[in-house]
Amino acid sequence: MQADAAVPQANLAPVAHDETMGNKDDVAAADEKQADAGTAQAGATDAQNAALHDAAMKALSKAIRFDKSGTTIILDFNGDGKTDDTDWATYKDWIKTYRVFDFNGDFSSGYNGGLQVTGGTQLVANGHDKGPDDLNIGIDVDKIKSYYLNNIGQATSVKNQSPFGSCWAFGATSALESAILKAMAGEKGMAYDPALHQTPNLTNVEDGVDLSELELAWLCYSLQPDGDYIKDTLPGDTDSDRLSCGGWGAMAETMYTAWQAVANEADDPYWPLDVPKTYENFRKLGKFVWGLTEGTKTAIAHVQGVNYLPDPAILQLDKQEHMVYQGLNQNAIKLIKEALVKYGAVSIGYQADTALPGKPSESGYFNSTYWAQYCDAVNDITDTHAVCIVGWDDNFDHNKFKAEKNDVSNLKDGAWLVKNSWGSYDWLKKNFPDADPSKAGKAANWGIMDAEGNHTGYFWLSYYDHSIVTPSYFEVDLASDGFDYDNNYSYDYLINESQIPFVLRTKDTGTEVANVFTAKGKEDLAAVSVHTFVADSTVHVRVFLVNDDDLRGNDPTSGKCVADFTSDQLVSGFHTVRLPKVIRLSKGQKFAVVENITSADANDDAGGRVSYIALETGLAKDAQTDDNMGYLFSHANADAGTTYVRILTEDGYRWMTPQELADNYDGGQIFEFGNAMVKAFTANAPEEAVPHCDVATPGNALPTTRNVPAQAQAGGMVARQAVARAAASEALPRTGDANDAATETALFAAALAIIGAGLATRRARG
Template identity: 25%
Template sequence: MKAKKLISVMLAFVFCISFALTASANAPERNVAFDPTFGGEFASALDLRAEGYVTPVKKQDPWSSCWAFGGIAAAESSILSMLAEKGTPLDAKTFDLSEKHLIWFATQPITESVDPTQAGEGMFMFEDDPNYAYNNGGFGLLITTLFSSGVGPVLEESFPYRGKEGLSDLEYLKNYPEFGIPLAYDSLEIPKEDVIALMPDTEMTVSEALETLDASRFRSALNTFKKNGYLDGDDTLTIELFENALYEFYLSLVASPDVYSKYDDWSIPELDENGFPNRNFSAGYTMVDGNILPEVSVKDEEGHWEGINPEGFRAIKSELQKGHGVSASFMADQASPGDPITEDSYLNTETWAQYTHRDSSTNHVVCIVGWDDSYPKENFNEDYMPPGDGAWLVKNSWGSETDYVTLENGMNIGKGDWGIEDENGNHTGYFWLSYYDKSLGSCETMSFDTDLSELDGDFDVWAYDYMPAMVRLEMDTIVQDENVLKTANVFTNSADTDAHLYSVSTRTAMPDAEVSYSIYKLNENPENPEDGTLLETKTASYTYPGFHREKLSGDVTISPGERISVVVEETVTEDGVKLYEYSENAAYATEKAESLGEPVYSVAIVNPGESFLYETDEETGEGTWIDYRDDDDRESVSDKYVLDNFSIKAYVILDSTPAPEPEQETPRRRRSSGGSTASTASYGVSEAGGSNGSVKFSADKAAEGEKVTVTANPDEGYRDKNITVTDSKGNDIPVTKTGDGTYTFTMPASAVTVTPVFEEIPKTENTDLPKTPAVQSVSERFSDVNPDDWYADAVQWAVENGIMVGVSNNEFDPDGEVTRAMVVTMLWRLAGEPESAASTQFEDVLTGAWYADAVAWAAENGVVLGVTDTCFAPDEPVTREQLSAILYRYAQSKGPGFTGMWAFPLDFSDASEVSDYAYEPLCWMTMQNIISGMGDGTIAPKEKATRAQSAKIFMLFAEELEAGR
């Protein structure tokens, strides 16, 4: 039987927050020092923008969807270069493919409407929120899996990157305060029950309340809102007044007017208005190749960078020279735009030159669009300069000041102050990435053609491998043998018209593969995939592993009900030996994915009679075809992985289908171009019966494409919440709220039903009700604080004194981390919330942020400094030694602390791990019994401080200050 070369199956998600790809199992030969002759056959510099092959820079907010933006950018460049070569160029400034369509259908399993025999196959999310698909992460092979199956690419105008209502974050939250106000309470750490409990029993102005109330989170919030103009001192304080100020303040901090809201519904209906699967839309560009390029770096067995791989280096340049954008992964110095630059200093923001100088995983996907061998190494950070000149020109997805679009409503879509500046000082959204970057990898390219969309008839892809490939090929399960191996898929023409075969495809496992395709028309009741008439053969060579489509003569016609097989024989030569091989499509099964904490799991549907495997018996030398569903190797890994059908596809053009008879269902076809022809017919608009109000329409009938206005008329005591519009098949139609009680939608080619939703206007708070006591046992209030917990008394003290609040109404989260913003605010509250004469100089501390006053006070008094002169890093977690140093610095300003000569050794086994700056603070803190060890002889200086530890430390610290020691 076959000798398997099993290369461990590894999940290769690229998460834009945190993800890692290990070195290739087939590491390239070492070439540690960069040699300029690596690219000797290429020009010294190239910029695809100058060729007209690069589309405008986009902005991925509000999602972590860099993988889709990097992949779509690469696809756009490849399509533009292909069209230019064909003599039908497009304007790069207006060419725009949809990231939303790609992202959504990556995590949507196959439905009956797409393929009844494979329904239920695909990727599933553990999360219930459909919008999580946009934060799910992905990588290049996932993109090519989808594109090769006929899932896009589609134009942006068909599936724009926004929610159904098309509202910005600011607009959405303003329209839905009932949704946003609870977010404001949680985000600003102001428990609503505390506000209710502390609200004055008698009529009182804001200024009077500030003079009367004791120190509390509520009082601090009142003061902040008043200082920032959201409250007037003469206003009569009510819960409604407070919540309005709270919400306006919250919106000023977090709600962007230039980013579509993540709280909107970003789902895509399964079917369009004509009953076609939205999954199967295409703009007419069919993938030809999805190439996995050689790794650009040489790494040792432990993943340590050793040098540049000439083969990978040349591959990137070769693909760019063909006009192909290169999607690539690397370790960005910022997880997202606006984040502070990390202490690793990978990015020089004066030159926008990035050099990851440490062995690192990756956290971001981008698109390489050029190179410059002479780009000076001096342009990178001085302390971490690469060993030589040269850099890749990279297109990011964090917006720009040159490519953004301003809409009629004032939204600046795609605007961002990031990247290389042009001659006018505007940020372009591009940056330079050193040839020597130690994280760069996972480089992939695509090529496309319009050959199939140019043919008459309905385009369709016959395939079974709908499960997205979750494993990079060099980490996949690859089977090799010196004896003959072949794979095959059998397809039946289930349409009622002839099908003409124009292309076939497969997914190769290794570089420099030779592939032979054989197409058979099968006999009735065939014994195997070669039991029939050989119609056509084709051989091809592929430099890179990955997806490859091969064009055929077009002479093969399959009549309705006939079956064909596509037989694939793939070989490579290693050390002079010819090896037969194939790759298996692998992904994590449910239990395995869940045990690893992965966000998704996969399901494969492999039916009898679909995929077949030919193996040679080593003893007899005889070959045998088996149904892949029954393959023992496939079943042996079913507890960990699911293996899908072979990636063999047939691309056919179906003769145009006659118009269906009345009451006859319209056959489903994969479309070679998106959209439908506008009709002059008019369709009815009706209201579904509702309660508490009604709606009026601008027209009772409208033609497809016309805008219809809906006006809501709520009953007394009610207000409109939203409306939904559905077509005759129950599909949702996008609705835009244009004002108080008015909505618009675009009429589809179908009658629609409008369903209004009304809600009761909240009544004024009854101040005669008894108030919740201001002091309440935390063990009664917080479900995660028990009376006998070691930190219970400290939490009680912290809450009573307004130093800390819960993370929600009934949770304290004792094991949660504390951040720099939280610690400095706790210390500021302990100090009595003193006023600061200075304003914060830190760019990442917004005016009016809940911690802004505390940061200004701490910086002015030298208690807590920034990580740089302009960066405070408020969200950075604080370690135990950092917390000790901050408190000790404050204690010294009040008198306590060591003076003159002192000696107090730290009697802990890990004392040597304490940083120099923290040694004296930890000595004093332990001497005063403010901080203690972990119970195992260690003090854990580098561990992150928890909320429970912080409450205890602050309580003991406050006692020490009061004693004046």
């Protein structure tokens, strides 16, 4: 805060008097004339003084305000229907004093709900996404009483995350595998035959696709950009601590949409390096050296959509580190069913009976006879685990949910079939055929029992559980059909991207963000990404061809407009949007993708609309103290010339850099802003002499993760191309990093482990 702003003083020089003696009448006349002039000058001076004073007070007011430019940003922390300095002051005090959760899973009676400050910010700033009425899939799911992806070959088998807190990676990977299988089935993938869905098949589930969970979990805490080199966010390439830092849905989105972390299990198995695969070694996995294998890895899909449905459980922050249950979004149940039928499995977060495999059940909401959970807690909701919904049964008996602490007397029938990641009998026998299941603990003895009395690793979760949040699903582009695009131009690699942990809105509809990219060859710009934050959003997209002179005023719209269109998005999340026509780019051509994202204001009964600051967003360094942030700190940054934002101030709309925007709020002591959440997708022009990767064949491998090329520009990466090439010496964009702040054991408490769009608790889950 700037406290000392000098008020300019007016020029009050005295009027000069001529002391030469002369005729008295002349002198009198002269004096009268001079007096009149003095009066006029005094009047002018008074007006000047008033104008100067007003300008000075305005400058002083700006200097001492938290929002010195008077933007229309919405942060109604006090809940009085407006945003003012009181909200900023209270919010700033809160982020410095909130209580950090204990990520090690010690959920004692004194535990205060595990609220993270950024998750609380998301709720305060934006509330809940109510979601669309339906997904327009053309099928009435209310008439389908039971449905199981396993039964039609569109889900994969149960795996085991032990001994790490990597459930989020297993939940996301399961959903992606299912999306790929659903896409492979084509139009037949949505066909419904009631005879195939009478009872769930929970044993001998075949893996039509088997992706690497390790690839995702490892890279999210590994390959973060830092200027001209790749920097591990956690020290040591072989340190498995990163696998227990927890995670959230947007981390998978960040990796997948950057064309990273989609590798086959065979290429990067969930197993330590150079260690014989025996059951004895499985029991001590945490003691070995972990890492990713070197070499080319084949991607069988590009993720083109990451969609977030509204939370079934409506939770609210009481600003004292408690999440309070407010009620059920009944329509969210239908939306999840529609997503299962059309897109595949849906990952979710919920309050598990225990946080990690091998831990005893402590919740009191889990029935271990029927392997069924119903949490009816009202206060201190804590989402601790990520899993994957693979089916449903409307007729599942509500009495089977009865447990020590819950009340099922008024509960309705109905349950999700949920795939966990704590092992199963099948998993144990497949991986360690000589192991004794009776001595394997949860690795073989968790989940619904099959007809043979063996545990399957699945469980039932009531539709009406008070903790179900962040349902999400994927849309994919298959390599077997030929990838739609060859190059992915991206800057937004920060794992805590703007939507997660929070995104900020403005009260007007004119906010815009833009990324400027440079074509690395002769290419056809065919699509861009858009990220929406609530259902039923409208995105206005413009593309400009620009040069350095066009950008001198920080205005990326100063060049030639070559595309101008709008896109309506039904659900929130990441979407790939095709341009009305392709734009041919020459090598070295700079182009700006400008996006304006608007939606209805849920808090405005008059039907007003808001717009979104779609930038990577984090807390400023000064707001992240050792006491309140845990042990991982975020940093958002955008290199010069890469990203711009247009925002309404009291002086009108202004284009500025993310750094200028951050400085506007309490001198940069509250937020940091990085790159815009905007990507561009191109296809190599026909005459381009670059290998075209249309089909994945042994001789034409598609890269993921470490083997991706990069093109350096302004200290950052401009494009990722679907051609295998080592990236160890290539530049990645300086969009964010995370730094170890304390001890090795402290790494388990990831301070920004907050998940999913619209998620209330944003709890790191393992």
